[in-house]
Amino acid sequence: METKTAAVSMRNVTKTFGSVIANDKVNLDIYKGEILSLLGENGSGKTTLMNMLSGIYFPDEGQIFINGKEEVIRSPKDAFDLGIGMVHQHFKLIDVLSATENIILGLPGKLNLKEATKKVEEICQKYGFEVDPKQKIYDMSVSQKQTVEIVKVLYRGADILILDEPTAVLTPQETEKLFRVLRKMRDDGKAIVIITHKMHEVESLSDRVAVLRSGQYIGCMKTKDTNVTEMTNMMVGHTVTLNIDRPDPVNPKPRIEVEGLTVRNEEGVVKLQDVSFTANSGEILGIAGISGCGQKELLEAIAGLQVTEAGTIAYVEDDGSREMLIGMDPKKIAELGVSLSFVPEDRLGMGLVGNMDLADNMMLRSFRQGHSPFTDRKQPRQLANDVVESLEVVTPGISTPVRRLSGGNVQKVLVGREIASAPTVLLTAYAVRGLDINSSYTIYDLLNQQKKKGVAVIFVGEDLDVLLELSDKILVLCGGQVSGIVDARTTDKNTVGMMMTRVGGEKNHEGEE
């Protein structure tokens, strides 16, 4: 039935890490001129499988055929020689070097920057990349860095490309651009594998879908013959419902009032300018905006982690009395009796300590309790057990270092801890970034539960569809300014999208013309 040639065939590939089986006798075919989506929950072994193809890991068992010939891939260099290139989730670029210098780094032969630059430009032209070969990496946006990574792989003559969650850090526009390039490469006869959690991307981009579940190969099908529900069911192993609930707010009262907030970052660049809004209890306030538009600074300012230049942030009690939060650090805010929880964007860099185990991480918020100079480890252990049980965290035990867990489970641990303190305000930044669809819905449910408890939830998101389905109101940020606050029930994706790129959205756009 298949007329295309298999560029890669993996047969009975098995990989174990200690006692954990990451891949169990996986069979996978990758064809030329085709985009294959590799699907699976967090920790199902997608990245491990692809790392074996790109020479980072070596399989314990099984064979890999490249273009019909059995090959042994011992190192990334072997992989490159076979035309396999992988773009990792975390970029591997050197900041102080230019695009071209990064691209030719490590290649044998004489250094000829001029020629290399020419070749880079040729590649860019062929596929429609927009890269300045002389630009330094530190000057680049995330999307530009990613482009450099892709060009690097192509420069080395790869015709089998693997992209690990390439869209996690991109805006919708940048994603579209990337997809155009990928389609062009597919038409050029390259084999492309993309790992992603975003189902609508799978549907719009890929030709075929392969599903892994807990290290095992479940199945493979043509994208056009399947749908989101079927794919999700295959991934999860049982039927799931994919509806985001949106209960009506009960008795909303102002909880956080932000007035004229202005923030500069360390370099003196204005990140937030005259931002004012109110977050109500029992409501989810969505915050939309292109990445880097001040979302991070806004949440950190409320949480007491960001130095502010002007404006006020007030916490309003149920009885109407106010506490000024501005200029306070998290400890002082907690001492005021304000129960504020914050799920930051950088989970292992800010919310949790990767090398500590689950129980010790639970202690981060509560270790100061009591007058004894010693820490009480009984309660955190109890809490860790509770979180593991109630949120179905997959972990060998509560004394496992958090960094060993997969992304979704790390997030569950963090969210679990943050909501355990019975907050009245819950701030979340990109709460579902990198999470598979099942975990994402678990998180949405948790947020809704908090909302029903009367918590004021502030949800910074990147997926507009989710924001529109989950939030009660959406605050749109554009370049650090409030572009508008809209009712999520009545607005649509287009309006919000326009507001994200231009203050005031379409109305303003017309007015200026």
Add this chain to the structure above:
Amino acid sequence: MKEKNKEPLFHIVKRDTLPLHQALGIRALAILLALILCGIITTITTGINPIEVYRSIFTGAFGSVRKTWITFQNVSILLLISLALTPAFKMKFWNIGGEGQVLVGGLASAACMICLGNKLPNGVVILCMIVASILAGACWGFLPAFFKAKWNTNETLFTLMMNYIATQLVAFFTIVWEVPKGSGKIGIINQNTNVGWLPQLFGSKYLLPIVVAVIVTVFMHIYLWYSKHGYEICVVGESENTAKYVGIKVEKVIIRTMILSGAICGLVGLLLVGGINHTVTTTIAGGQGFTAVLVSWMSKFNPFTMIFSSLLIVFMDRGASEISTNFGLNHSYSDILTGIILFFIIGCEFFITYRLQFRKKTEKEEQ
């Protein structure tokens, strides 16, 4: 071309956490292998029977009751400095200024002995020495910490430079206090009155540092693993952002921890001057401030493991002096042996974290 398609001979695979007895077994094997290699090298290069060399290393360290006491006294000093540095290292603060912190501690106690010796009763002098040496060490720890916390200066350079300042201070005061004038050294302080000499415990002049070391070891273990301060140190060391996120004052923790680190070093200075040498020289710390860095890291910041690490190093060092006199070998010869042994001990950590997976002959054989 055929060669290329072959599976490599072995792979490096990360292990799960090894059970304790296996990890200890690997370490014991490493020491054994190191000793065998040392033996072979000894025979080849010097022609001396390696067993003889080992025996005299052992006699050097434990040959007589006095030697054994001195060995344990030296162990306790090295152990104390290692313990002092450990909280800083756990906080990822590269304190390589143990040497200087010990020196100023020693200098402070010497100052009390010389300046107050004839004016105050013995007990008061000793009390002053304790306070002064701890304060001096703490101050030497505070300065780099303060600059690090306020202006993010590089603590490695800072603590290193503080060592030189301490050495120069001691050199300066050696001239000020030299006895007799022009001799260039202070000599034994208060030799006739014994004022400011730390008391002997249970009639043994070696016991005091050992007792102090035991107390500090237990204290440090509890402090690091069970106290709120210890937890804060750990969080700050792992991630400053997380520390800020939960409202830990990072600057405060850095300064507090370094004051503690310096204070214990200062205490070591007191023991060296008031308890063991009864004088102060620029070399009184003898490079142990740097050896302690090795001990602390080699023991993975575990206070109890440090006992064995420092014992090993002191044992080899004492043995070294013995073989250099017995066989007419250079002192560097034992440094070579120590080097080989340390190489094996540190190198075996690789086999504890990773395992080598050799190529399987055929699929069937594996089953």
